[in-house]
Amino acid sequence: MPHSLYLGSGIVQARLRDYDTKHDLLPPETDEVDLSGESIDKGYYIPSAKAIKHCLKTSTAELGLSLFTFALFVNSAILIVAGASLFGNEDASDADIFSIHQLLTNSISKAAGTIFALALLISGISAGIVCTIAGQMVSEGALNWKMRPWLRRLATRSISVTPSIVIAGAIGREGVSDALNASQVVLSVVLPFVTAPLIYFTCRNKYMTVRDGGARFRNRSDEESSENTSGMVKMANSWYTAVFAVLVWIIIAAMNVANLVLLGKGEA
Numbered sequence: 001m002p003h004s005l006y007l008g009s010g011i012v013q014a015r016l017r018d019y020d021t022k023h024d025l026l027p028p029e030t031d032e033v034d035l036s037g038e039s040i041d042k043g044y045y046i047p048s049a050k051a052i053k054h055c056l057k058t059s060t061a062e063l064g065l066s067l068f069t070f071a072l073f074v075n076s077a078i079l080i081v082a083g084a085s086l087f088g089n090e091d092a093s094d095a096d097i098f099s100i101h102q103l104l105t106n107s108i109s110k111a112a113g114t115i116f117a118l119a120l121l122i123s124g125i126s127a128g129i130v131c132t133i134a135g136q137m138v139s140e141g142a143l144n145w146k147m148r149p150w151l152r153r154l155a156t157r158s159i160s161v162t163p164s165i166v167i168a169g170a171i172g173r174e175g176v177s178d179a180l181n182a183s184q185v186v187l188s189v190v191l192p193f194v195t196a197p198l199i200y201f202t203c204r205n206k207y208m209t210v211r212d213g214g215a216r217f218r219n220r221s222d223e224e225s226s227e228n229t230s231g232m233v234k235m236a237n238s239w240y241t242a243v244f245a246v247l248v249w250i251i252i253a254a255m256n257v258a259n260l261v262l263l264g265k266g267e268a
Contacts (some may be wrong), residue, residue, distance in 0.1 A: 003134035010137040015055045016047035025214040048215040049233050096177035132157050192253040199245045208236035
């Protein structure tokens with residue numbers, strides 16, 4: 001999900017400062033500065049290079065562990081069960097989530113249908129939490145909302161949940177199924193636009209260079225000289241990582257274009 005990128009970027013912020021605090025890398029005066037509210041316009045916290053490297057390794061390990069263990073086996077199990085139970089079934093080609101539940105119940109057992117329903121519920125809760133926190137981070141940073149956290153979360157969740165409630169109440173089962181399919185198409189189409197700036201910025205030393213040493217608190221009005229490269233650590237992507245990322249991006253973009261063309265022709 002594209003909004004997971006915002007969530008990952010936001011979660012690591014607290015880890016950076018926590019690392020600097022535990023290892024005494026924060027200047028004494030930063031402990032008395034409040035980074036929320038009006039003070040954020042006066043200055044901002046810059047993590048140390050050690051904190052960045054530590055959090056990068058930790059995040060990479062967590063991402064690899066979640067993708068190649070839980071996500072890999074769970075998605076493999078879904079494909080295996082779906083293929084074994086629904087392959088060759090004439091009703092499975094045009095089935096929605098409601099029909100799939102019924103098909104699993106009839107072809108395997110009632111327990112399989114119940115597990116499928118619980119999986120949908122849990123995945124919906126997980127996605128809702130991700131969307132809520134990501135929306136909160138965007139509201140705090142991009143929109144600079146000035147309201148209490150619980151009220152901001154209530155507002156962002158209400159904005160996202162209200163259309164689903166209206167569709168379910170007005171159109172019913174078919175509307176929910178069409179809205180679900182449309183949301184997946186939108187998320188897929190948005191992904192290249194979200195990842196393109198990410199690839200660009202992470203491949204440029206201009207943006208991926210940090211000053212070695214401890215953390216500091218710098219005013220927004222202060223400008224670091226770009227000509228002074230002493231004590232600077234370059235953390236941009238290597239050329240092979242950049243090439244691989246661009247190739248993956250091109251494949252995703254091409255698949256999205258093909259998907260939109262097929263949808264326009266009514267063949268998808």
